Amino acid sequence: MTVTNMAIQNAQYGLRIKTRCSGEDSAKRYQTKTASISNISYKNVTMSGVHYLIYFDLDYGTTGHFSYVNLSSITYNNVVATNSVHPASLICSKNNGCTNLVFNSINLDTNGNCQGINGGSYDKVVPCPFYCAQPGSKRSLQK
Numbered sequence: 461m462t463v464t465n466m467a468i469q470n471a472q473y474g475l476r477i478k479t480r481c482s483g484e485d486s487a488k489r490y491q492t493k494t495a496s497i498s499n500i501s502y503k504n505v506t507m508s509g510v511h512y513l514i515y516f517d518l519d520y521g522t523t524g525h526f527s528y529v530n531l532s533s534i535t536y537n538n539v540v541a542t543n544s545v546h547p548a549s550l551i552c553s554k555n556n557g558c559t560n561l562v563f564n565s566i567n568l569d570t571n572g573n574c575q576g577i578n579g580g581s582y583d584k585v586v587p588c589p590f591y592c593a594q595p596g597s598k599r600s601l602q603k
Contacts, residue, residue, distance in 0.1 A: 461499070461500050461501070462500075462501045462503065463475075463500075463501070463502045463503070463505070464503045464504055465503075465504045465505075466502075466504070466505050466506075467505075467506045467507075467508075468505070468506070468507045468508075468510055469507070469508050469509055469510075470508070470509040470510070471507075471509070471510050471511070472510075472511045472512065473510070473511065473512050473515055474505070474507045474510040474512065474513045474514060474515070474541070475502050475505065475507075475513065475514045475515070475536070475539070476512065476514075476515040476516065477497060477500070477515075477516040477531065477534070478516075479497070479516060479517070479518050479529040479531070494528045494529075494530075495528070495529045495530070496529065496530045496531075496532065497529055497530070497531050497532075497534075498530075498531070498532040498533045498534075499533045500533070500534050500535070501534075501535040501537070502535065502536050502537065502539060503535075503537040503538060504537070504538045505536075505538070505539045505540070506539075506540050506541070507539075507540070507541040507542070507544065508541070508542050508543050509543045509544070509545075510541060510544050510545070511544070511545040511546055512545075512546050512548075512549065513539075513541045513544050513546075513547070513548045513568055513570070513572075514536065514539070514548040514549075514550065514568075514572070515548065515549050515550075516531065516549075516550060516551065516558075517549060517551040518531070518551060518552050518553035518558070518576075528553075530557060530558075530559075531552070531557075531558040531559070531561070532558070532559045532560050533559075533560045534558075534560070534561050534562070535561075535562040535564075536562065536563050536564070536566055537562075537564045537565060538564070538565045538566075539565070539566050539567070539568075540566075540567045540568075541567070541568045541569055541570075542569050543569070544568065544569050544570050546570070547568075547570040547571050547572040547573060548568060548570070548571075548572030548573075549572060549573055549574075550572065550573070550574040550575075550577060551573075551574065551575050551576065552574075552575060552576030552577055552578075553576065557576060557577075557578045558576060558577050558578065558580075559578050559579045559580070560579055560580055561577055561579075561580035562580055562581050562582070563580070563581070563582040563583070563585050564582070564583050564584060564585075565583070565584045565585075566582070566584070566585040566586065567585075567586045568586065
């Protein structure tokens with residue numbers, strides 16, 4: 461899936477990938493079935509007044525619930541944000557991973573946080589890049 465040339469204003473979420481169903485499965489209480497999400501590309505996106513800029517959370521551990529979704533080959537190109545409320549949040553689960561996340565020409569007005577990313581790259585990212593860079597590595601994202 462490709463999202464191109466989009467402007468988002470005064471929204472709760474900007475570029476969000478939802479990874480857990482809100483319904484309850486009585487056989488497996490609050491457990492999402494195993495699935496994969498891959499090959500998503502965001503290109504030429506501007507955001508203003510957005511609460512959560514770039515957002516996915518695969519670890520619902522604070523509620524005792526986990527997502528069993530694998531994310532891979534997600535690309536963000538030329539994304540700019542102003543007047544944002546919360547930082548970007550990229551949280552991968554300990555039960556599964558996020559691989560091959562690519563960030564190019566990203567300019568956000570708040571910092572972000574991440575956890576559990578295993579592989580990917582970044583170039584021209586401000587702020588750089590959500591505290592995910594492995595120490596000593598300029599362009600690699602690792603756990």
